[in-house]
Amino acid sequence: MGAESRWSKWRQSEGANGLLMVSPTAIYAILMLAAPLGTIFLYSFLTDGYLEIIRQFTVANYVEAWTNELYRSVMIRSLGVAMTVTFVTVILAFPVAYFVSFHVEASKKSLWLFLITIPFWTSYLIRVFLWKVILGYNGVVNSGLIGLGIIDQPLDFILYNVNSVVITLAHAYAPFAILPIFVALEKIDRSLLEAGQDLGETKFRTFLRVTLPLAMPGVIASVLIVFIPTIGDYVTPQLVGGPEGRMVANLIQLQYLKLDNYPLGSAIAVSAMAIVTLVSLAFIGLNRRYLKGPK
Amino acid sequence: MKGRWFKVYAIGYLLFLYAPIIILPMFAFNDATVIAFPLTGFSTRWFAAMFEQPTLGLAVKNSLFIAITSSILATTLGIFAARASTRYRFPMKAGIMGLIMLPLVLPEIIVAVSLLVVLLGMGVNLSLWTVILGHVLICTPFTIAILSSAFQSLDQSLEEAAYDLGETAASTFRLIILPLVMPGIISSLLISFTISLDEFIIAFFLAGTEPTLPVFIFSQFRFPAAVPVIMALGTVLVCLSIVLLTIAEFFRRRGIAKTGGKDTGGFL
Numbered sequence: 001m002g003a004e005s006r007w008s009k010w011r012q013s014e015g016a017n018g019l020l021m022v023s024p025t026a027i028y029a030i031l032m033l034a035a036p037l038g039t040i041f042l043y044s045f046l047t048d049g050y051l052e053i054i055r056q057f058t059v060a061n062y063v064e065a066w067t068n069e070l071y072r073s074v075m076i077r078s079l080g081v082a083m084t085v086t087f088v089t090v091i092l093a094f095p096v097a098y099f100v101s102f103h104v105e106a107s108k109k110s111l112w113l114f115l116i117t118i119p120f121w122t123s124y125l126i127r128v129f130l131w132k133v134i135l136g137y138n139g140v141v142n143s144g145l146i147g148l149g150i151i152d153q154p155l156d157f158i159l160y161n162v163n164s165v166v167i168t169l170a171h172a173y174a175p176f177a178i179l180p181i182f183v184a185l186e187k188i189d190r191s192l193l194e195a196g197q198d199l200g201e202t203k204f205r206t207f208l209r210v211t212l213p214l215a216m217p218g219v220i221a222s223v224l225i226v227f228i229p230t231i232g233d234y235v236t237p238q239l240v241g242g243p244e245g246r247m248v249a250n251l252i253q254l255q256y257l258k259l260d261n262y263p264l265g266s267a268i269a270v271s272a273m274a275i276v277t278l279v280s281l282a283f284i285g286l287n288r289r290y291l292k293g294p295k
Numbered sequence: 296m297k298g299r300w301f302k303v304y305a306i307g308y309l310l311f312l313y314a315p316i317i318i319l320p321m322f323a324f325n326d327a328t329v330i331a332f333p334l335t336g337f338s339t340r341w342f343a344a345m346f347e348q349p350t351l352g353l354a355v356k357n358s359l360f361i362a363i364t365s366s367i368l369a370t371t372l373g374i375f376a377a378r379a380s381t382r383y384r385f386p387m388k389a390g391i392m393g394l395i396m397l398p399l400v401l402p403e404i405i406v407a408v409s410l411l412v413v414l415l416g417m418g419v420n421l422s423l424w425t426v427i428l429g430h431v432l433i434c435t436p437f438t439i440a441i442l443s444s445a446f447q448s449l450d451q452s453l454e455e456a457a458y459d460l461g462e463t464a465a466s467t468f469r470l471i472i473l474p475l476v477m478p479g480i481i482s483s484l485l486i487s488f489t490i491s492l493d494e495f496i497i498a499f500f501l502a503g504t505e506p507t508l509p510v511f512i513f514s515q516f517r518f519p520a521a522v523p524v525i526m527a528l529g530t531v532l533v534c535l536s537i538v539l540l541t542i543a544e545f546f547r548r549r550g551i552a553k554t555g556g557k558d559t560g561g562f563l
Contacts, residue, residue, distance in 0.1 A: 018383025022391060025376035025435065029395045032432050036409030043412060096308050099301035112305075114544055119312045121489050122536050125512050126529035129522075130315035133322070133330050140318065174312055225400060232402020234496050239516065249404040249496075256408050257500070266412070269405055 044266035053262060061267035071251065071268060078248040079275060081162060082231035085169040090222050092170070093177035097218075100178075101185035113182070120175040128239050131168040135159040135240070160242025168236045173229070177222040184218025185211070216290035223283060228276055248272045316533055322523065323530040330522050341527035348524065354511035358492055361423055361507060365430035366487035372431065373438025373483055374476075380439070381446040399436040406432060407500035414501070421503030429497035434487035441486060445479025445550050478550030485543035489536050508532075 010016050044061055047054040065071050100112045119127070134140045135158045142154040158164055188211060196206035234249035241247065248268065255265030284291070322330050326338035345351060379385065380392055398406060410429050419425060449472065457467040473480075495509035502510060512528070515521040 014383050015385045018379050018385030018388070021383060022376055022379035022385065022395075025372040025379075025395055025439075026391050028372055028431070028435075029391075029397075032410065032428055033397060033406070034394060036413040037405070039413050039416070040405075040409045092308065095301060096305050099305045103301050110544075110548065114540075115309060116312065118537060118540060119316055121493070121540055122316060122533045123493055123509070123512075123529055125493075125495055125509050125516075126319065126525070126532070127315045129516060129525075130318055133318060134314060138329075140314075171311065171315075174308075228400040229402050232404050234404050235513075249402065252404055252408060256411065262412060265408065269408060272402075273405060 040266040041270055043263050044270045046263045048261045048263045061263045062271065064264060065267045065271050074246055074251050075248055075268075075272065075275070077162065077246075078231050078272070079279070081165055081169070081237075081245075081247060082227050082276075083279075084166050085173065085230050086223055086227040088166065088170045089173050089177045089226050090181075090219060093174060093222065094181055094215075094219070097178045097181035097185055101182055113179070116178055117175045120172075124172065125235060125239075127172065128168055128236050131164065131171065132159065132240050135164050135167065159240060161244045162241070164240040164242075165237050165245045165247070168240050169230055169233060172233075172236065173226045176225045180221035180225060181215060181218040184215045184221075188214045213290060216287060220284065220287050220291065224280055227283075228280060231272060231276055319526060319533060320530045323526040325523070328520060328523060330519075330526070341523045342531075344524045345527055345531075350506055350511060351528070354506040354508045357423055357502075357505055358508035361426050361430060361498070362488045362491040365427050365434055365491040366484045368427070368431045369434035369487045370438050370442075370480060370483045372435050373442050374480070376435070377439045377442035377446050381443055381449075382451075396436045396439065398433045399440075403433065403494070403496040404500075407497045410497070411500050421501055423502065423505055423507075425501040425503070426498050426505075426507065429501055430487075430491040430494055433494065433497065434490050437486050437490060438483040441483040441547065442476065442479050445476040448550075449475055476550065478546040482543040482547040482550065485539050485546075489539055489543075492532075493536070 043053065045057050045059065047056045047058050047060070065075075096116070100109055100116075104112055132139075136142070137154050137156065137159070139159070141158065142151075145151045146154065158167075192210050192214075193206055196210045197203065201209065231247070232249050233247065234253060237245050237247040237250055241250075252265050252269050252272075255261045255268060259265075321334060323341055324337055324339065325334045326336040326340070327334070376392070376395055380388065385391075406429060410425070410432075414421065414425055414428075453471055453475075454467055457471050458464075462470065493509060495513060498507040498510050499513070506514075512525055515525050
């Protein structure tokens with residue numbers, strides 16, 4: 001059997017057909033995603049000249065990104081905001097996913113999910129801007145509370161700071177949090193819950209010992225799918241964050257488009273991604289026991 | 296009743312989700328230049344003012360071109376990947392599919408800057424086409440998610456029957472598979488169109504001097520006097536996307552019903 005016939009045999013195998021089929025998309029992703037990501041990784045080790053990038057290896061960009069007080073504080077703030085948003089979003093989303101999965105009739109589930117996803121698909125910029133209107137000095141919240149006589153001065157701690165960034169992002173990523181939890185809850189075999197109660201557990205104990213552990217893969221997926229993009233959000237901190245609410249994406253944009261310092265911008269971007277990856281891996285590691293469960 | 300409290304909570308949650316969309320038309324039809332309460336009176340003048348914005352027309356045209364092109368390209372790439380991942384096992388499948396789906400979670404600003412660096416490094420001039428490159432990348436994972444469920448619910452014996460009856464791989468795809476996954480394809484086109492039309496960061500970095508609709512909207516936020524017109528524009532856009540999504544959902548459900556699958560829920 002020569003190399004040629006082995007080749008032609010491989011050509012007809014399932015693996016080769018699959019690779020051939022996936023190749024247009026895979027090549028596109030390699031050229032437009034993997035290669036560019038590799039390039040910014042490379043750039044982060046180059047030296048910034050005034051008009052061009054000098055091809056000289058250095059770690060100075062990373063030293064700058066990690067020791068400069070300004071960059072470090074923005075990075076820590078971004079991490080804090082992303083964690084808070086993730087926590088708030090997932091906690092608020094869980095009961096909704098639980099309600100749709102356990103209390104809504106099967107025929108109406110799609111409608112509920114559709115209603116939940118619609119706001120997510122409508123103009124992101126305008127939604128963020130409207131939070132500015134809702135939280136602003138003359139906004140809905142303030143005029144509402146004043147109208148009800150609860151406060152007599154408008155609250156000013158709800159706009160142009162970290163709080164408004166958290167509220168707006170928690171709103172933007174809500175569907176992302178609900179859907180994975182819903183899918184995990186739907187997969188739970190309902191007879192397990194009956195078994196739990198037949199064996200003398202209360203409803204609440206059954207929830208804690210059966211439902212929640214089985215829903216954990218969905219919760220973990222929600223956490224990751226909210227946490228990872230949130231840390232890199234640009235529009236929300238830009239529009240409602242004010243100077244105190246700037247996040248890492250604003251910093252990256254500043255380095256690239258305003259200061260033209262591609263190497264430092266790349267070092268900040270790579271650092272942010274490294275932190276996100278480490279935190280996500282640590283989170284998955286902590287919850288490993290929920291993920292391997294019986295298949 | 297325990298279920299009732301959940302229902303109250305879920306409805307409250309929906310109100311929170313819809314709060315901006317409910318407030319949007321109030322200001323679009325409000326007869327005041329300042330975006331604040333109390334409302335002063337009903338007016339449609341902001342809608343009329345939309346047509347006096349020359350840049351807006353250009354931005355709409357550019358965005359439509361980008362969205363139509365991106366949705367066709369992304370859906371085409373999505374068909375290949377969804378078909379490959381649902382029908383075949385192949386080497387490095389998890390790695391390859393992982394890379395293709397990565398833009399789903401990757402912050403868009405990372406996609407934008409990395410593409411910017413490479414394109415400028417290669418000496419490519421920024422244009423609408425560079426935006427399309429980025430939009431195809433971020434739309435493809437969504438198309439794969441939709442199309443995979445369409446391909447997954449296909450009964451493989453239909454395909455085998457076609458081969459037994461003498462059809463080739465290509466004619467089987469055209470005569471059997473394509474019609475069955477067509478609703479999925481339409482739904483995927485509409486979703487990619489909606490994503491691309493609404494995408495800001497990538498367009499902001501890669502469009503050069505060409506305005507797209509979100510870039511135009513973002514630039515107008517700096518001028519308080521321009522904001523009421525943007526509220527009117529936003530109202531039109533929200534209505535448009537709700538219509539598109541409803542059509543997409545209709546086709547997605549019909550597709551699942553057609554192939555006899557079970558509806559597992561939304562788009563994501």
